[in-house]
Amino acid sequence: MREFLIAVAVICALNIGLALLLMLAGAWISDIGDRVITINGTRQITVAGGRALLTALKEQQIFIPSACGGRGSCGLCKVAVLEGGGPLLPTETPWLTPEEQQDRIRLSCQLKVRRDLSIRIPEALFNVRQYQTEVAGIDDLTHDIKQVTLKLIDPPAIAFTAGQYVQIEVPPYTLTDEPVYRAYSIASDAAEPGRIELEIRYVPDGICTTYVHQHLKRGDRLTLNGPYGEFQLQPTDREIICIAGGSGMAPIRAILLEMARTRNPRPCRYFFGARAKRDLFLVGEMRRLEGAIPHFQFIPALSAPEPDDHWEGETGLITEVVGRHVADASQAEAYLCGSPLMIDACIKVLRDKGMAEGHVFYDKFA
């Protein structure tokens, strides 16, 4: 019996010893020390080695757009890694075209900082910041779209261009056990940097939209980062054709509010597609903008109006309505936001009407 107990004790001691050894080895191996990241050849930051590049940059307040929070499932967080990146990982290759691979583009959420790196990112990303905000209002725009008004707390203002978007951080709750980030276009006027408005359509079981529609309330704190994106009004004299559906209203509204504020004289038509009257929103505001923007026309269209709607406006798919109204788009430029299917179909209509490929600007996800 005594020998048996000794044997058990020896085996336990050996196991504990091995576990400690593994822990020490793990700590020694994973502690690869600080690493230097040179950005755009001019700026250097020192980060703790071993972390994902996306995380390391975020800790230095440099935010790379990422819709999946670093899981490698959105393919957005691409960064040019000029030196030190090592070979491509199997988790990166599906997301990168042969051209991107040749240009040394990497997914920053997958690439670990194990050596000093030299990277290249758009200069605009240096303007991206993290903001603490307070929910100043949540209002129903339709049965499934809410307008969320956020008051900027720290920093107290955000500088953005009409058409850009922010990423909001959804804290852990019943549908997620870790923070999740989702992108939403800013719907409010860039001249009011102390508050922003977002228009968020409910997606059943969507982590972020469920949180916003069913949990978020006035007075809550919400963290966001931004602004991101290059969807913005181009400095030309061409006629403007805006087309949107659903929450795709958001960036178009921001652009129109700016046009009203600056009394932009460019001719502008805004086609907004919805299914029935209950899916329309901000119609009154758009009518007021028709008076505030010198040459602006708002054209809402319903694809399937209900009998009770008593709708006398345009009917049909938005592509059909645009096709009826626009005879020649060769001298115009277009701004589209909404469902990818709607955008692809509208691009085809506009191209058929003579619009040049480079004159179509779009954001497929509002």
Next chain:
Amino acid sequence: MKQSRTDDIIEARMRPGAITRDGLLGADRRKLRDILDADDAAVRRLGLSHAAIAARMRDLRDAGARGLGEPIRVDDTYEIRVDAVRGRLPCPFGHPGLFDKEFTDVLHVRSGERITFSRLNIHLVEAHGFYEGLGAPFRQDPERLARVLGLI
């Protein structure tokens, strides 16, 4: 059929956090090969094939896509909405290419039954006879799927 080493690798890709946040297996404790075999048997019992089910899914997806992101009535039987979110997904079985995160929401108007499937679901059914594990967010129960699709 016995689970192979390749099946193990594919199964690992289906776990939470690999391709999608919640994974493709849900709370299903069975081996991937057992899930595939069980659903294959279920489809055979219905007198159907994976190809026929996938073809019907694709037909309804294409019909719903004509709504350009808004719900649309199809054949007076369905209300279908096709929309997408940012991002793409790879096939866990290793097929090349990526699938847009596009979702087709099908409501059978008379029965009130609703199914939602992704572009990746159509591919997984067609190419692999895979309907996801029990409890997975996009699990497509073969019998329910066939019923809503009007195949049985």
